[in-house]
Amino acid sequence: MEIYFLGTAGGTPSPDRSLPCTVLRMGGRTLLLDCGEGSQRQLMISPVSLMSVDVILLSHLHGDHIFGIPGMLQTMNLFSRSHPLSIMGPRGTIYVMGLLMETVGNDLGYSVNVEELCHGDEREVLGLRLEAVETEHNVPSLGYVVREPPRPGKFHPERAKELGIPAGPLYSRLQKGEAIEIEGRVIKPGDVMGPLRRGRSLSYSGDTLPSDSFAHASRGVDLMIHEATFGDDMAEHAAISFHSTARQAAEVAKKADAATLIMIHISQRVVSDLDLEDEARAVLGNVPAVVARDFDSFRLLAKD
Amino acid sequence: MEIYFLGTAGGTPSPDRSLPCTVLRMGGRTLLLDCGEGSQRQLMISPVSLMSVDVILLSHLHGDHIFGIPGMLQTMNLFSRSHPLSIMGPRGTIYVMGLLMETVGNDLGYSVNVEELCHGDEREVLGLRLEAVETEHNVPSLGYVVREPPRPGKFHPERAKELGIPAGPLYSRLQKGEAIEIEGRVIKPGDVMGPLRRGRSLSYSGDTLPSDSFAHASRGVDLMIHEATFGDDMAEHAAISFHSTARQAAEVAKKADAATLIMIHISQRVVSDLDLEDEARAVLGNVPAVVARDFDSFRLLAKD
Numbered sequence: 321m322e323i324y325f326l327g328t329a330g331g332t333p334s335p336d337r338s339l340p341c342t343v344l345r346m347g348g349r350t351l352l353l354d355c356g357e358g359s360q361r362q363l364m365i366s367p368v369s370l371m372s373v374d375v376i377l378l379s380h381l382h383g384d385h386i387f388g389i390p391g392m393l394q395t396m397n398l399f400s401r402s403h404p405l406s407i408m409g410p411r412g413t414i415y416v417m418g419l420l421m422e423t424v425g426n427d428l429g430y431s432v433n434v435e436e437l438c439h440g441d442e443r444e445v446l447g448l449r450l451e452a453v454e455t456e457h458n459v460p461s462l463g464y465v466v467r468e469p470p471r472p473g474k475f476h477p478e479r480a481k482e483l484g485i486p487a488g489p490l491y492s493r494l495q496k497g498e499a500i501e502i503e504g505r506v507i508k509p510g511d512v513m514g515p516l517r518r519g520r521s522l523s524y525s526g527d528t529l530p531s532d533s534f535a536h537a538s539r540g541v542d543l544m545i546h547e548a549t550f551g552d553d554m555a556e557h558a559a560i561s562f563h564s565t566a567r568q569a570a571e572v573a574k575k576a577d578a579a580t581l582i583m584i585h586i587s588q589r590v591v592s593d594l595d596l597e598d599e600a601r602a603v604l605g606n607v608p609a610v611v612a613r614d615f616d617s618f619r620l621l622a623k624d
Numbered sequence: 625m626e627i628y629f630l631g632t633a634g635g636t637p638s639p640d641r642s643l644p645c646t647v648l649r650m651g652g653r654t655l656l657l658d659c660g661e662g663s664q665r666q667l668m669i670s671p672v673s674l675m676s677v678d679v680i681l682l683s684h685l686h687g688d689h690i691f692g693i694p695g696m697l698q699t700m701n702l703f704s705r706s707h708p709l710s711i712m713g714p715r716g717t718i719y720v721m722g723l724l725m726e727t728v729g730n731d732l733g734y735s736v737n738v739e740e741l742c743h744g745d746e747r748e749v750l751g752l753r754l755e756a757v758e759t760e761h762n763v764p765s766l767g768y769v770v771r772e773p774p775r776p777g778k779f780h781p782e783r784a785k786e787l788g789i790p791a792g793p794l795y796s797r798l799q800k801g802e803a804i805e806i807e808g809r810v811i812k813p814g815d816v817m818g819p820l821r822r823g824r825s826l827s828y829s830g831d832t833l834p835s836d837s838f839a840h841a842s843r844g845v846d847l848m849i850h851e852a853t854f855g856d857d858m859a860e861h862a863a864i865s866f867h868s869t870a871r872q873a874a875e876v877a878k879k880a881d882a883a884t885l886i887m888i889h890i891s892q893r894v895v896s897d898l899d900l901e902d903e904a905r906a907v908l909g910n911v912p913a914v915v916a917r918d919f920d921s922f923r924l925l926a927k928d
Contacts, residue, residue, distance in 0.1 A: 331699075331702055332664070332698075332699040332702055332703075333664060333665040333668065333695075333699075334665075334668060335665070335668050335669045338665065339695070356695075357661055357662060357664070357665075357691070357692070357695040358661060358662045358665060360636070360637060360661070361637040361638075361639070361642065361661075361662060364637065364638060364639050365639045381729070382729075383694055383695055383698045383727060383728055383729070384695065384698065386727070387661070387691065387694050387695045387727070388661070390687055390691050391637075391643070391660075391661040391687055391688065391691045394636075394687045394688065395635075395636040395637075398635055398636055399636075416727060419723050419726055419727050420727060422723055423687060423690070423691070423720060423723050423724060423727075424687055425685070425686075425687070
């Protein structure tokens with residue numbers, strides 16, 4: 321499970337930061353979290369294939385988060401895409417996508433599925449469980465929580481040996497969760513395997529004021545990706561514009577007991593990333609908290 | 625008069641080339657020729673101020689030439705623009721701009737004027753004479769020719785001295801084109817000044833098959849900016865897609881007797897710029913012909 325930060329600016333791009341686009345890769349498939357102007361070119365510069373994008377999740381419909389979509393749809397068509405693309409977002413997504421599709425103007429050679437999600441909606445994407453969470457921006461907005469299903473527990477071959485099970489196909493059936501019978505005895509997977517292992521998880525805030533519902537839904541995530549548009553010095557401006565400061569992002573991460581916080585959506589008006597990191601770390605202590613730069617990547621390893 | 629090439633790709637961006645956007649700077653004011661996705665960020669990286677853009681000319685309405693507009697409008701608004709912006713293009717421009725303006729969604733704090741131009745239409749922009757020329761693409765399309773008005777002839781102080789005119793305000797009146805009277809004699813500007821000097825000029829093809837009307841309207845330009853989407857090896861594909869090869873661009877430049885050819889709108893499928901330049905130079909001989917790269921610039925100097 322890999323995450324690429326392709327656009328880490330908020331509101332307007334800067335020479336150093338492109339507009340919002342965060343990539344989640346899993347099993348060769350790709351999901352985008354928001355798709356700001358320039359995302360297709362950022363993908364081309366990154367190691368991620370544009371054509372592997374199967375799902376685009378929109379946090380809300382402000383232009384800086386969506387104006388990369390029409391060009392990307394057109395390029396996918398020029399590259400002869402034929403497999404479907406799924407776009408999900410909050411209320412209003414279907415209308416705005418209709419406008420954008422009309423500006424693309426030509427018939428696409430692949431189907432596009434557009435779906436509006438509500439708070440609490442769950443979907444399966446890339447083999448992961450996706451949950452949409454209402455957040456607090458000045459237009460309908462969603463955050464997203466992605467959780468890998470629990471993985472089977474660890475297999476203990478020494479226990480299997482003690483029970484007299486010959487190595488081979490029977491091991492594999494037990495590992496898949498089947499009970500087996502051997503010399504009249506029934507052996508259950510639990511007899512040779514440890515408890516279910518928790519899957520990996522991350523959450524993505526989109527643009528929002530510090531949100532209790534997002535913190536709650538993010539409970540225990542391995543990685544929280546939270547907007548931190550401003551620093552403490554612009555806390556009042558953050559509140560007026562329905563954004564979060566780095567400190568507030570950290571407070572949400574702390575409330576959720578997230579294992580790592582990565583901050584994005586950095587305003588052009590932020591002078592130093594280091595200040596944002598200091599402000600977040602003052603809240604989080606030893607929990608890692610960093611500001612992402614364009615093309616940073618992060619690998620979430622499966623736990624034993 | 626300065627030209628900046630901010631996006632030199634055709635159809636899709638590449639890691640090296642952003643989508644079409646060419647800048648014309650004159651007297652501190654800025655005109656964009658097409659506005660592909662990513663143009664606002666290219667401007668931020670360039671020496672040209674985003675806020676100095678007063679006019680956007682669209683050659684046609686394919687997405688790769690226009691998807692930079694909504695984000696640029698939005699950023700100008702966030703930067704508190706208050707002066708008007710003018711957008712001109714071929715038939716269909718008002719409808720498509722209406723769609724794009726609706727995706728921007730918020731009230732802009734400055735006025736936007738959108739105008740559809742026809743073949744032969746002339747306008748004054750940045751103090752220059754602009755002419756729209758019908759070209760040959762698979763949707764309504766225009767090329768543009770920009771000519772500086774003729775400048776006054778060279779002032780010859782030695783002739784003024786011979787005629788007994790004292791240096792000072794009278795010189796300035798003659799240079800502005802006024803006749804003066806001195807000791808009962810009438811002296812006309814032509815008595816002390818050379819003939820009118822030709823202004824600078826350039827033309828921009830947009831996306832098109834080799835076009836006679838564009839060659840004709842470009843007669844004698846100092847600089848022709850012509851699309852060269854493909855090389856000779858893809859001449860058939862160029863014809864099918866209503867584009868030009870580098871050789872064809874050079875033939876148009878030759879027909880127009882252009883002093884310099886700069887080629888843009890280079891397909892991702894072109895392996896080497898050098899091949900395109902070779903093919904163009906085979907036609908043009910000593911006339912300079914180059915393929916632009918992103919952030920190349922070109923200064924058109926006033927002639928004596």
